[in-house]
Amino acid sequence: MIIQPTSLAALTWAGAASGTAAQSWRIGSVLSARPLGVSALGLQVLQIGALTVEADVSGGQLPAQFQVRVLSLGAQPQLEMLAHPADPTLQRALRERLPQQNGYAPLLSTLDALAQRPVLRQLPPDLRAALALLEQSLRTPAEITRGEGLREAINRSGMFFESRLALPHGNLAALAADDWKGALLRLAGLLDRRAATPPAPGRSDAAPPLLQRGLQAQPRAPLPPLLAGENVEQLLDRLHGDVKAALARVEVAQLEAGAGPLPAWMIEIPLQGDGGRDVLQLHLEFVADAADGGHGWTLGFALDLPTLGPLQGELQLREPRLSVRLWAAQAETAQRLERQFTALRQRLAACGVLLDQLSCQVGLPQPPGRHSAVLLQATA
Structure with missing residues (x-):
């Protein structure tokens, strides 16, 4: 309204x-x-x-x-x-983190810039080790195209860091090596101790949480411009702000998860792509039908690849039935996907899945209103 x-x-x-x-x-x-x-x-x-x-x-x-x-x-x-x-505790945490959050693309761009510049060798050994752990926590396309690999990528996305740490054999040092949030925390701690001043505070017009906005394909951010004299402190200041913004992004998603009547997660997985880094966004939601008592899962995804452009998809699973809808911003990409439909149908049939729908449309869908829940929109 x-x-x-x-x-x-x-x-x-x-x-x-x-x-x-x-x-x-x-x-x-x-x-x-x-x-x-x-x-x-x-x-x-x-x-x-x-x-x-x-x-x-x-x-x-x-x-x-x-x-x-x-x-x-x-x-x-x-x-x-x-x-x-x-919940006042939840609201206070959201109030602190929402203005600080930013997508992963700027951080991944800064990491790319550091990896390509000789200044990386001038960083202290502890920082180089922490950067290496962060690089190690990136998933590869080969890993996430397998069911088990995607499961591991979701588990290590940072969304479940604390729950994994609370397990009987949870180990902080080990999680810092393979969990995205763990690696971010390790790097942020080192940068906090080096920084003369904290990163600049976030903007007052910060974007809403991811669950409120729906899926959004995120392109790669351009590499930051060369800094005069390759100043190490300037690069570290930029990295510090990017890491803090990425941490806030994870924590806002954690705070939002499960806050509704049914479980829902918005998960972002940084990927080591071809010639750069990409961000795979996943929306996973448990769905219950009050009319017939049935239930199932909806998995949405969004990805923006340099060779394919922005992509989005939604899979609705009500065992043993599955509906798949895909969207591509570019017509050529939609045609490439449709050429894979026959093989996909055969693989699903071999698994005993009944395919109700398989389609690909040109153009990206509007964010679904069911996640927006926006009551008021003010105008000047």
């Missing part, structure tokens, strides 16, 4: 949202809300935190009291209606 401030009509929304009346409107903040009535224009008047706003309600009747969480700020803030009372 589109909302407009009413009690602050003389001000722009951006001004109102940064003033004392809206100091609590920060990324990740949870605000109390309640409907106040209907305006002369037929819009719902809502009290949200310290602001009174109008809203075009299209999703049904609102409860007498509810909570919303701030997903993004800027010219068009977005708020999510919470189905259950917010």
Whole structure:
């Protein structure tokens, strides 16, 4: 629903949202809300935190009291209606990490730049060892194209780092060598001790959590420009910020996982690709059908490869039935995928899977609304 401030009509929304009346409107903040009535224009008047706003309600009747969480700020803030009372510990953690997060592509680009420059040999031995462990935690295409290899890549993506550490034989040193988050933590600790100042704080208009945005194919980031004189400290400062942003990205995904009524995970797996590094994004969700009591799993993926362009897919498994839908931004890529359909059908039939649908469309789909849960979208 589109909302407009009413009690602050003389001000722009951006001004109102940064003033004392809206100091609590920060990324990740949870605000109390309640409907106040209907305006002369037929819009719902809502009290949200310290602001009174109008809203075009299209999703049904609102409860007498509810909570919303701030997903993004800027010219068009977005708020999510919470189905259950917010956990204050969870909200505080999200509030701290959301502005700091960033995708993995900038970090992978910085790692590429370091690997190609002689300055790498000037780094202290402990940093070189930590960088080597981070490189070792990257998966290869050959690994993730096997079922067991993909399972291992998911387990080592950082999403389950703490649960693996809590196992009877959990070993921090070993996990730092094969788990993405473990390797990031090791490198971040070394960079923290070297840094004169902490990395710059995140932006106030940070993007919402991944589960709220849906799948997004992520291209490789360009290599950072050469720095004058190959200054080691400048490179380390850049690396420090990239590592912190990647860690925040993992932790936001961990905090969001399982927060809904049914388990759902948004997992990102950094890959050692051909001539660079790529990011495979996976969405795994347990689905229950209240009508017939059935259940199953939905696996979505997004990937942007230099040779194929952006790709996206969704597999819906209700054993023994499977539906597969693929999307490709480039028509040539869609044709290449369709040429593999006969072999794929044969392999699935040999496994006893009943294929209900197998299709590939040109053009990427819009992010599904079921993960957005956006209640309010403000305009100036």
